[in-house]
Amino acid sequence: MENEHTELIIGYLMGNLPPEEMTHFYGWVNESASNKELFFEIKAMYDAGISLGKPIDTASSWQRLLNRKKNSQIRRFKLWYQISTYAAVALLAVAISSVYFLFFHESDKGLYSRYIGGNGLEADVVELPDGTHVSLGSKTTFYYDKDFGKDKRVVYLEGEAYFDVAKQKNKPFIVKTKEQDIEALGTKFNVMAYPLDSMVITTLLEGSVRLTTANIAQQTILKPNQQSVYNRNSKFAYLQKVDALQFTSWTAGYYYFPEQSLETILERMSHVYGIQFSINSEKLKKKTFTGTFYRGQSIKDIMEIIRLSMPIRYRINSQYVIISEI
Structure with missing residues (x-):
């Protein structure tokens, strides 16, 4: 076929x-x-x-x-058949756990929810309490603390995620990476900020976001189909025009x-x-x-x-x- x-x-x-x-x-x-x-x-x-x-x-x-x-x-298929003959239940448990892990931790910030992205063919999707949908990339750590949604909606990211943010004008949505705060009121955007990568890349599909970057005094406002690239080594950032949809195709x-x-x-x-x-x-x-x-x-x-x-x-x-x- x-x-x-x-x-x-x-x-x-x-x-x-x-x-x-x-x-x-x-x-x-x-x-x-x-x-x-x-x-x-x-x-x-x-x-x-x-x-x-x-x-x-x-x-x-x-x-x-x-x-x-x-x-x-x-x-x-042959390997699957052999394994399933002897350990079908164990294999099912492994398959379920590969989607994502959810932890509850006690920290200085209080109780918070922590997710770790899996390795599936498509992105793992987490729905936050405010209705925001977050698609998690491979080897991604994502969490928010117990104060999420009170005055602000603050989440923390190490890795890659695509955000479809629910609109709440009085409660800004902020993604915190090691070097940047990315603020949005209601928008769709992608952030790639793996801890060991040299680049932090933010791509906007809809709406607008404001970036506050360590070592850079001036804030940056992104428009749809704009991408911010921050080099951790040189401490330099620049904007470029892109087809934003191409940078979110990883979710599928x-x-x-x-x-x-x-x-x-x-x-x-x-x-x-x-x-x-x-x-x-x-x-x-x-x-x-x-x-x-x-x-x-x-x-x-x-x-x-x-x-x-x-x-x-x-x-x-x-x-x-x-x-x-x-």
Whole structure:
């Protein structure tokens, strides 16, 4: 079934579909989550070819990925069958606990709720007492204290989260990261602030937010489709115009990278997959890539897609990937 739609997707990406085929494409791609996954996987390879500056044999490349994916799925099914025969109850408990963990702690601030994002294909969503929805990225810690909603709505973030804030004009909503306070009255925005990353990135979809940043005297007001990038090393911040929707696609398991450096891309993937990347070339670190990855893809598939765009060799060793120039 996947093969039957490859030409349809490639035709769409190349802009060659006639009107009736275009209608068929939109109907098919919106039919199910698996169809969207197939589209984005093929799109990632197509984008890699565009970045390379020459056409690639997308159909053949896709077939190789399908073969690897099929073999991997067969192995996973056999393993699942063996495990479920002996430990179905234990496995179910592990699956449930992987969504997110909820803790109640006593601290200087009083009792507070603490959430830790899981590793699912889609973001874990938490609904706050005020009706705000927060989508949590992988390896993300998020919490709020017992005074949430009294005068202000203050939450704390280490990692990545997408906020759909409930409107309460008299109770500002404030996201606190290590270096920034991000204030919103009613809006949709994304914050990426992993503790060990060099960048803190805030992207606005709707409404407006006010950023107060340590070491920077002047506050910053973001407008829709603006992004603030703060460099923790240089203590420098700047604004840029972006398509904000592309920076929230991760909530559905898709990670889009528009002309970003290999170092930046792999830094993001390290959080998603819990894998460390080492690039043995300063030149490679700065090479740029445009493409889309899906959370369901393996690290090997992702590295193969990147390899289509730039000359690299890589070695995967358990939870560690070493990358070098050819």
